Amino acid sequence: MKIKQKEVEQRMDHFEAVCRAEGIKLTHQRIEIFREIAQAGDHPDADLVFRRVRNRIPTISLDTVYRTLWLLNDLGLVVTLITSRGRTRFDANLSRHxxxxxxxxxxxxxxxxxxxxxxxxxxxxxxxxxxxxxxxxxxxxxxxxxxx
The missing domain is CATH 3.30.1490 (Dna Ligase; domain 1)
Structure with a gap:
């Protein structure tokens, strides 16, 4: 399930504003990792984000994905969910739900x-x-x- 384009754009604008305010570089990898979470309705884990982003950036590493996801979490741009299988999943929907x-x-x-x-x-x-x-x-x- 993909999120509506307008909502993705709003999330991307918020992401860029927070990064700029916090002095975080807007690298191509960070942008694509956040974009993947922002448009995903399935709350992907780091491995799934890695596989999806790697289609667009073949040189990206799993370590970069993990570090970026936790940075996004620390910045309050994503929230985490822990499934019963122990995998951390990431959600860019910050509204009450x-x-x-x-x-x-x-x-x-x-x-x-x-x-x-x-x-x-x-x-x-x-x-x-x-x-x-x-x-x-x-x-x-x-x-x-x-x-x-």
């Missing part, structure tokens, strides 16, 4: 819910620390895995 995750194949997609955005947490959560954000992850079997 939630995820459906297939427990068998790892298929991951965004969904939106006003009800979940406004979920009321138990008071006991405050004893752990200050809540900055909530995110609901719904796990199940995707249609493809359910048919198998």
């Amino acid at each position: 939630h995820h459906f995750v297939c427990g068998r194949c790892g298929f991951t997609r965004d969904f939106y819910s006003d009800n979940l955005d406004n979920i009321s947490l138990p008071e006991s959560v405050a004893t752990y620390g200050e809540v900055e954000a909530t995110h609901v992850e719904v796990r199940g079997l995707c249609h493809r895995c359910a048919v198998k």
